Amino acid sequence: MILLELFLTLAKVGLFTFGGGYAMLPLIESEIIDGKGWLTLAEFTDIVAIAEVTPGPIAVNSATFVGYRLGGVPGGVIATLGVIAPSVVIVLLLAALARKLSSANWLVHVRAGMRPAVVGLIAAAVISVGRVAFADARSVIIGIGAAAMIFWVKLHPILVLALSGLAGAVIFSLT
């Protein structure tokens, strides 16, 4: 029973989160802490901290963690399925619709408007992530190193992430 409730609660969170995983956190708070009383605020703070420093979308990480706390491994899986189910269904519907309309003339104009906006939104992410990322001179140095690896040496992005993590582990631990 708790598994079904977990699924439905996380599905509700997934359905009403717009604008990426971070937007989901207040919803998890109101649904799961205030609403269901499944977690304390301190536990939730731990979850957010761990979700932030582990790979994977924040939304999925938080859901897995909440589910695991409440229902073990099956709980983690069910909660994750719950949080991703609404977006998978909605995106599939939109994708099928876009395919059906692909020859419609007005869609060309819709896309002409949306494409530059998408670029602007990604640029906005540079600013929002950059504000947190560049905390001091050490992070600026790592950023310059990463830029050289990406734009000049043209390493694979995953390799750049791994090397920067290594550099961070050394530089931030020792200094």
Add this chain to the structure above:
Amino acid sequence: MSISPESNGADRQAACSRASLTELFWTFFRIGAFTIGGGYVMIPLIQKDIVDKHGWLSKDEFVDILAVAQTAPGALAINTATYVGFELRGIVGSLVSVAGCALPSIIIITLVAAMFSQVASAKVVQAAFAGIRPAVVVLILSAVVKIGKPIMKSGRDLMLAAAALLAVAAFGISTPLVIVAAALVGVALKMGGVKR
């Protein structure tokens, strides 16, 4: 400006025969494992693997997918995986991509929750993440450059991009709203007879 439906269909068929479900799964598994510090970092990762390396999607198609992924509710990474999988291998492809994208999180978080809570709070782990974050910024910036280059063809495109950037960064307007507004502007400009 965009690919004609006919050539698009031909490209798609060629792409479908190349993107096997196993490849899709592992590509998104890797992307899921390295989506660190927010969903936007998967944009350069997907761009590198799916557009540049495999050529499964064109840059324009990828941007159109991102527009939908940012308009729908939920995590950007999951939404993008769903759409890319659907475009390449239909509904099964989308389920396989989503599974690949979510599985690293499920495994890692379950391990962390089960036994290594102290690992995530260990100093060296936090130091590593402090090092990864600046790289994430640079990677997202590289995606802006790569994705933006073919799209920014006119002053109008630049203005739209700048407006979207300001709307989110300065005024905190939610991303789906920005995308929908941009789509309406695109249609309105055309109806007003403004030529590109």
